[in-house]
Amino acid sequence: MLSTLAAAVVVGHSAGGRPIELLHIAGAGPRVLVVGCIHGNEPAGIAIVRALERTHAHADLWVVPVLNPDGLARGARQNADGIDLNRNFAAGWRSFGPPWSVFAAGPRPFSEPETRVARDLIRRIRPQYTVWYHQHLDLVWAYGRSSRAGRRYAELAGMRFRHRRWLDGSATNWQNHLPGGGASFTVELPAGSLDEAAVGRHVRAVLGLAAP
Numbered sequence: 001m002l003s004t005l006a007a008a009v010v011v012g013h014s015a016g017g018r019p020i021e022l023l024h025i026a027g028a029g030p031r032v033l034v035v036g037c038i039h040g041n042e043p044a045g046i047a048i049v050r051a052l053e054r055t056h057a058h059a060d061l062w063v064v065p066v067l068n069p070d071g072l073a074r075g076a077r078q079n080a081d082g083i084d085l086n087r088n089f090a091a092g093w094r095s096f097g098p099p100w101s102v103f104a105a106g107p108r109p110f111s112e113p114e115t116r117v118a119r120d121l122i123r124r125i126r127p128q129y130t131v132w133y134h135q136h137l138d139l140v141w142a143y144g145r146s147s148r149a150g151r152r153y154a155e156l157a158g159m160r161f162r163h164r165r166w167l168d169g170s171a172t173n174w175q176n177h178l179p180g181g182g183a184s185f186t187v188e189l190p191a192g193s194l195d196e197a198a199v200g201r202h203v204r205a206v207l208g209l210a211a212p
């Protein structure tokens, strides 16, 4: 039942020079992009994307296991420049404070190599669904045109749903204002790491987005 493992392609480098990898698990269904980790101190989603890489996809799956390898390496929210990547996108961008402050948004939108990698990838793939993993609120957060997909994911994963406007400068905010109508939302996993059963629920929820 195991499909051939997709090969990772390096699509760019972090501010600290670490590679950012992309895997494509080709399938006939809708294009689904999944980002396992954007805040380096919120790594639980990586287990889900690693499991997704081994599925026989009912979707055309695109996976970025770690968009913030610098943060992951040092257990920090920010990248090596001290920037919160999820405040660095060009939608409602504003300065939240200097580098290494909690929500440091950078000197301008897309100032960071990691967010430019994400931007270029999203423009190229034009995903119909994008899932961003975070921690530790233990809920699915969606708004506007992504609410339906977010609710469906929450139902499939057995999580609470939060309907609330997007944060300034966040990836979801930027994507939800792109033409084309794709859904993009945040899955806030609980604190700690996921057990095998939980990983399985999230894999089914991702694949369920693409199911008819």
Ligand SMILES: [Zn+2]
Pocket (backbone or CB within 6 Å): 039, 042, 133, 134, 135
């Ligand atoms: Zn986060």
